[in-house]
Amino acid sequence: MRLLRACFGATPLANVTTIAALPTRRATIRLARALATVLARGDLVILSGDLGAGKTFFTRALARALEVSREERITSPTFTLIHEYVGRMPIAHADLYRVADEDELVQLGLRERRGDGAVLVVEWGEPFEAALGGDALRITFDLAPNGSRSARIDATGERSRELADALRAANGLLPEA
Ligand SMILES: Nc1ncnc2c1ncn2[C@@H]1O[C@H](COP(=O)(O)OP(=O)(O)OP(=O)(O)O)[C@@H](O)[C@H]1O
Numbered sequence: 001m002r003l004l005r006a007c008f009g010a011t012p013l014a015n016v017t018t019i020a021a022l023p024t025r026r027a028t029i030r031l032a033r034a035l036a037t038v039l040a041r042g043d044l045v046i047l048s049g050d051l052g053a054g055k056t057f058f059t060r061a062l063a064r065a066l067e068v069s070r071e072e073r074i075t076s077p078t079f080t081l082i083h084e085y086v087g088r089m090p091i092a093h094a095d096l097y098r099v100a101d102e103d104e105l106v107q108l109g110l111r112e113r114r115g116d117g118a119v120l121v122v123e124w125g126e127p128f129e130a131a132l133g134g135d136a137l138r139i140t141f142d143l144a145p146n147g148s149r150s151a152r153i154d155a156t157g158e159r160s161r162e163l164a165d166a167l168r169a170a171n172g173l174l175p176e177a
């Protein structure tokens with residue numbers, strides 16, 4: 001890729017932010033389904049937003065779209081910290097709300113799971129982005145006081161920018177001006 005850029009003078013993808021309106025649960029499910037079409041093994045997705053903003057709801061829809069069996073319950077890993085599923089690819093769903101520091105994070109072995117080819121979907125993962133290997137697609141859910149919901153999408157590295165771009169295309173979103 002670097003070589004191609006050197007040959008053709010292509011610039012890296014710009015770091016753009018997109019806001020997706022999520023007025024209904026169905027809209028959130030659609031966004032998760034769009035992400036499922038573009039995710040690859042080893043991708044890191046960090047989900048942020050307040051309690052009840054929709055991180056676990058989104059992950060459940062994503063796991064279903066990645067073909068995790070309907071028979072498997074997809075619940076919040078609030079206390080267990082990590083739940084693992086196998087669909088089209090292995091998925092590690094973590095909730096780091098209760099993780100105090102990087103030492104504790106290392107014990108969980110999430111970075112190794114990523115290296116082994118699992119997709120990491122991490123709630124409350126922003127403080128640990130670097131420790132998880134960086135290059136994260138970040139989806140930040142917002143629940144406004146008037147009840148309206150949205151998600152801000154951005155990326156912190158080359159692969160995740162590619163992913164964000166593909167997600168925008170798959171979900172028909174336009175980058176912010
Ligand atoms: N448009 C929407 N998108 C997502 N969830 C919605 C929407 N509308 C209503 N909800 C509801 O909001 C709740 C979101 O809860 P969820 O457990 O996903 O939050 P969370 O962000 O994971 O919270 P926590 O930080 O406690 O883990 C669910 O009960 C879901 O049904």
Ligand SMILES: [Mg+2]
Nearest residue numbers: 055056076123
């Ligand atoms: Mg949750």
